Amino acid sequence: MELFHGVNIDWLGKKWYFLAFSLIFSVAGLISMGIHLAQTGSPVPLGVDFRGGTEVQVQFANPPDIGAIRTAVSSAGITDAKIQSYGGDVSRNEVLISLPEQKNETSLDQGRQAIVSALKTHYNNPFDEAKGVKVDVVGPTVGKQLRNKAIMATLYSLLGMLVYLWFRFQLIYGVAAVIACFHDTLITIGFFSLTGQEISLTVIAAILTLVGYSMNDTIVVFDRIRENLRMNRREELPDVVNRSINQTLSRTVLTSGLTFLTVLSLYIFGGQVLRGFSFALVIGILIGTYSSIAVAAPMLVAYQQWRGKNGKAAILPAARRAR
Numbered sequence: 001m002e003l004f005h006g007v008n009i010d011w012l013g014k015k016w017y018f019l020a021f022s023l024i025f026s027v028a029g030l031i032s033m034g035i036h037l038a039q040t041g042s043p044v045p046l047g048v049d050f051r052g053g054t055e056v057q058v059q060f061a062n063p064p065d066i067g068a069i070r071t072a073v074s075s076a077g078i079t080d081a082k083i084q085s086y087g088g089d090v091s092r093n094e095v096l097i098s099l100p101e102q103k104n105e106t107s108l109d110q111g112r113q114a115i116v117s118a119l120k121t122h123y124n125n126p127f128d129e130a131k132g133v134k135v136d137v138v139g140p141t142v143g144k145q146l147r148n149k150a151i152m153a154t155l156y157s158l159l160g161m162l163v164y165l166w167f168r169f170q171l172i173y174g175v176a177a178v179i180a181c182f183h184d185t186l187i188t189i190g191f192f193s194l195t196g197q198e199i200s201l202t203v204i205a206a207i208l209t210l211v212g213y214s215m216n217d218t219i220v221v222f223d224r225i226r227e228n229l230r231m232n233r234r235e236e237l238p239d240v241v242n243r244s245i246n247q248t249l250s251r252t253v254l255t256s257g258l259t260f261l262t263v264l265s266l267y268i269f270g271g272q273v274l275r276g277f278s279f280a281l282v283i284g285i286l287i288g289t290y291s292s293i294a295v296a297a298p299m300l301v302a303y304q305q306w307r308g309k310n311g312k313a314a315i316l317p318a319a320r321r322a323r
Helices: 012-040 066-075 105-122 140-168 171-195 201-231 237-247 249-269 275-309
Strands: 053-059 082-085 094-099 133-138
Touching: 012 171, 012 237, 012 275, 053 105, 066 082, 066 094, 066 105, 140 171, 140 201, 171 201, 171 275, 201 237, 201 249, 201 275, 237 249, 237 275, 249 275
Parallel strands: none
Antiparallel strands: 053 094, 053 133, 082 094
8 A cells, every 4th residue: 555656755855954853852852851850860750660669559439639638648747749640540539649769668668658547547538458559669779770771771772773784784874773763762751851751661661662663664764775776876865865765655654653543542541551651652653753754864865975075985875785
């Protein structure tokens, strides 16, 4: 199935618009992360998986009053608690109460007990502690380890992609694709900082997913560029890149569009548990598809032009055959 026939869009002619778009969102995200870092010591809001702390999920018998719960918790001397409705089904009457990082595991368990006691004493809405309370406790040491491993997993995935594309195509292809993926990751994390949503382990899983998704989309475009370079060695590289992007446009729109609709449905109907995961994929798929066209492919042309200005031999279009 092909949506577009005879498309002839000059993508490289719009490179300055693309650059402005990427700069706006990248800089906005970096500024937001800088402000958040100065205020909290972390560039983005971290979930209990990474910061350490206590999360108590309470299911009440009747619809909860968030304001009354906040008052009840404060009356018990619990400060800095984060209280919010939980789950996509409001009829379940669920509330999530989070406490910040404590010094040790004993303090974490005491925090859970204090929340339960405060609700029983100061809030007149019954709940069954045995059936209606779920607790997620992560110590500060474990949280730090998980945070470091998440960062390393992301970096290793980018390095692995670079090595693969270096072997499969040429080094410049790998560098361009990795920069595009880093661009996608930066903007996605920037959106989390701008919207105040927490980064959790499921969000890291989503980011690693979008790295692979964006890389796959970029490889499709790169493969078509390489094929066209072999068949049209005398054609100017910008023309080859434009034509290659146009030839893969139908495939890009179909696959990205259907995937986007799926994760958008997950974001709308998946509830609070999957909110961070689906939000990362919604932003990541949009930015990843955009970067394959507007970031990765133009970098090949920019690099070729830079080599020409410095009197170096062109590495394109004489691309090597796949091994």
